[in-house]
Amino acid sequence: MTNEMKDKKLLEIKDLKVSFFTPVGEVKAVGGISYDLNYGEVMGIVGESGSGKSVEAYAIMGLLQSPGKVVGGSITFDGEDVLAKTSKEMQDFRGNSVSMIFQNPMTCLNPVYTVGNQLIEAVQCHNKVTKAQAKARAVEMLELVGINNPVRRMDQYPHEFSGGMRQRVMIAMGLICDPKMLIADEPTTALDVTIQAQIIELMKDIQKKTQMAIIFITHNLGVVAEVCDRVSVMYAGKIVEQGDVKDIFYHPHHPYTLGLLRSMPRVDAKEYERLIPIEGTPVDMLNPPVGCPFGPRCEHCMKICLRMEPPRIDLGNGHTSACWLLADEAKKEGTPNE
Ligand SMILES: Nc1ncnc2c1ncn2[C@@H]1O[C@H](COP(=O)(O)OP(=O)(O)OP(=O)(O)O)[C@@H](O)[C@H]1O
Ligand code: SF4
Ligand SMILES: [Mg+2]
Known part of the structure; x- marks a missing residue:
C-alpha cells in the first residue's frame, strides 16, 4: 500500500447512536460515537x-437484530453511505468490503458441511469464479492461516478441528474475499492462553501481509498493545478516551482508562503487587x-x-478524553461533598 493510501479515510463514523426498544424502555446501547479509520489502520x-x-460492530455490518435500531448518526465506508444501502447491497458489502470474525467459531461454521465446501461457497457467493478457482483460493487461505495439509483438511467437518484450528478457519473465511476491513470481535476469548497468543501472532502477520484495516x-x-495503532476506550455506549496506542498506555487521561490499566495484569508484576x-x-x-x-x-467526580x-476534549495528536478534569472552570464548582 502506498503512503498516500495510508492517510486516506476508509471508515468514518459520526455520532452513531443505536438503541434497543425493549418492553421496559429504550436502552441506548451506543450513545453517539465518532471516529475515523484509515486504510490499513488497526483500531x-x-x-x-x-x-x-x-x-457498534453489528451496526457497521448491518447485522443489528430487532429490537435494535440505528437511531442517529452516519457510517461512511470508502465514500459510500452504509446506512442507505439496501439489504442486497449490504450482503455484497459484507462479502466484498468488510468481514467480521466472531467470538465463537462454532456459531458461524455449519457442522453438516465440510470446511472446504464452506470456504468454496464463500468465494463463489461473492466472485464469478469456477469451482476449481474457488477451491484453489480456499486451499491458499487455509495455508495462509497456518493449517497443515490444507488439501486433506478441506474434506473434513468443523468438529474434526480443534478450537484453535476452527478459529483459524474462521479467519480464513473472513479473509477469503480480500476485504478492505476486518472486524474481529473477541476472536480469541474462547481459546486457551497459548492458542490465543498464536492466533494474535497470526493476525498480526496477516495484517502486515494484506495491509487491511482491522x-x-x-x-x-x-x-x-501488541496489535493496534489506535485505541478507543468505551464506557456505557460512549467513547471516553481515544488516541494512539502509545498515548493511551503512557499518557492515559480519563479516570476510567486509568482504572482499566490498573486492573490489567502486567508481565513484570511482582507477587505482592495486587x-x-x-x-x-x-x-x-x-x-x-x-x-x-x-x-x-x-474518584475525581x-x-x-x-x-x-463532559465534552470530548482534544489533547493533540488525535488524543481525546471526555472528562471535565480538563476544563479549568469545571473545578471551580468543587466536589459533590463541598
Ligand atoms: N437484544 C438486546 N436487547 C436489549 N438490549 C440489548 C440487546 N443486545 C444488547 N443490548 C444492550 O446493549 C449493551 C451493549 O451490548 P454489547 O453486546 O455491545 O456489549 P459489549 O461491549 O460487546 O460486551 P461484551 O464485552 O460482554 O461482549 C448491553 O449493555 C445491553 O444493555
Ligand atoms: S467527567 Fe468527572 S466523573 Fe467523569 S470521568 Fe471526568 S472527573 Fe470523573
Ligand atoms: Mg461483545
Whole structure:
C-alpha cells in the first residue's frame, strides 16, 4: 500500500447512536460515537462487558437484530453511505468490503458441511469464479492461516478441528474475499492462553501481509498493545478516551482508562503487587446517570460531572478524553461533598 493510501479515510463514523426498544424502555446501547479509520489502520476497541462494543460492530455490518435500531448518526465506508444501502447491497458489502470474525467459531461454521465446501461457497457467493478457482483460493487461505495439509483438511467437518484450528478457519473465511476491513470481535476469548497468543501472532502477520484495516474488539489490553495503532476506550455506549496506542498506555487521561490499566495484569508484576479492580457497578443502561456516565464510580467526580455530560476534549495528536478534569472552570464548582 502506498503512503498516500495510508492517510486516506476508509471508515468514518459520526455520532452513531443505536438503541434497543425493549418492553421496559429504550436502552441506548451506543450513545453517539465518532471516529475515523484509515486504510490499513488497526483500531482497538476496549471496555467492560455491556459497553456497546459488539452492538457498534453489528451496526457497521448491518447485522443489528430487532429490537435494535440505528437511531442517529452516519457510517461512511470508502465514500459510500452504509446506512442507505439496501439489504442486497449490504450482503455484497459484507462479502466484498468488510468481514467480521466472531467470538465463537462454532456459531458461524455449519457442522453438516465440510470446511472446504464452506470456504468454496464463500468465494463463489461473492466472485464469478469456477469451482476449481474457488477451491484453489480456499486451499491458499487455509495455508495462509497456518493449517497443515490444507488439501486433506478441506474434506473434513468443523468438529474434526480443534478450537484453535476452527478459529483459524474462521479467519480464513473472513479473509477469503480480500476485504478492505476486518472486524474481529473477541476472536480469541474462547481459546486457551497459548492458542490465543498464536492466533494474535497470526493476525498480526496477516495484517502486515494484506495491509487491511482491522477493528479489534477485546477485553485484553495486552493484545491491544501488541496489535493496534489506535485505541478507543468505551464506557456505557460512549467513547471516553481515544488516541494512539502509545498515548493511551503512557499518557492515559480519563479516570476510567486509568482504572482499566490498573486492573490489567502486567508481565513484570511482582507477587505482592495486587491488581486493583474498578470499584462500583457498571451503568444500568435503562436508567443511565445524568452527566458523566462514569460519575458514580469516579474518584475525581466533581459537582459538574453529576449535572452535565463532559465534552470530548482534544489533547493533540488525535488524543481525546471526555472528562471535565480538563476544563479549568469545571473545578471551580468543587466536589459533590463541598
Ligand atoms: N437484544 C438486546 N436487547 C436489549 N438490549 C440489548 C440487546 N443486545 C444488547 N443490548 C444492550 O446493549 C449493551 C451493549 O451490548 P454489547 O453486546 O455491545 O456489549 P459489549 O461491549 O460487546 O460486551 P461484551 O464485552 O460482554 O461482549 C448491553 O449493555 C445491553 O444493555
Ligand atoms: S467527567 Fe468527572 S466523573 Fe467523569 S470521568 Fe471526568 S472527573 Fe470523573
Ligand atoms: Mg461483545
